[in-house]
Amino acid sequence: xxxxxxNIKSMKVSELxxxxxxxxxxxxxxxxxxKATISKDGVLExxxxxxxxxxxxxxxxYKALLDLKIKxxxxxxxxxxxxxxxxxxxxxxxxxxxxxxxxxxxxRENYTEDYLVDGGFSVEVAKDIHLDxxxxxxxxxxxxxxxxxxNTKEDKEVASKxxxxxKGTLENTEVEDAIITIxxxxxxx
Numbered sequence: 001x002x003x004x005x006x007n008i009k010s011m012k013v014s015e016l017x018x019x020x021x022x023x024x025x026x027x028x029x030x031x032x033x034x035k036a037t038i039s040k041d042g043v044l045e046x047x048x049x050x051x052x053x054x055x056x057x058x059x060x061x062y063k064a065l066l067d068l069k070i071k072x073x074x075x076x077x078x079x080x081x082x083x084x085x086x087x088x089x090x091x092x093x094x095x096x097x098x099x100x101x102x103x104x105x106x107x108r109e110n111y112t113e114d115y116l117v118d119g120g121f122s123v124e125v126a127k128d129i130h131l132d133x134x135x136x137x138x139x140x141x142x143x144x145x146x147x148x149x150x151n152t153k154e155d156k157e158v159a160s161k162x163x164x165x166x167k168g169t170l171e172n173t174e175v176e177d178a179i180i181t182i183x184x185x186x187x188x189x
Contacts, residue, residue, distance in 0.1 A: 057094035
């Protein structure tokens with residue numbers, strides 16, 4: 001994809017529309033936290049949209065804006081209309097590129113647990129940050145087991161095909177790359 005130029009403007013929330021095939025799911029708690037942040041500080045980061053108002057990044061902020069009945073928001077948009085493939089690419093990259101880790105020592109030294117919770121950290125994470133620094137904190141990856149229940153045999157077959165496709169794709173690649181590749185293919189159908 002050729003390098004795009006991005007612009008900033010204010011736009012009516014009513015003119016925005018959700019990206020078809022949003023891959024992230026947010027809880028009611030996530031929405032409540034976002035609404036609290038926007039109520040207190042405003043929208044801290046522009047929503048990223050295509051020129052037609054399709055949201056590529058900022059879906060949770062958008063939902064919070066609707067709930068709060070806020071009429072306008074600052075958006076970042078490209079200098080040209082993106083194709084469906086470019087939309088998917090930007091969407092996936094914006095949601096994948098959450099990089100870096102928090103400096104827990106600096107957080108512990110500069111902020112109280114309550115302040116961290118008010119800022120969006122969960123109570124559990126805020127407590128972990130404030131544990132004795134000499135104490136070992138388990139930050140190893142967690143393995144979760146899920147039991148999938150399907151309403152129909154067809155749903156089970158579709159899920160089984162997707163999981164087998166994912167399993168086959170993962171043999172010689174990084175997990176994140178395989179998931180992004182499969183998601184891109186599914187969204188472009």
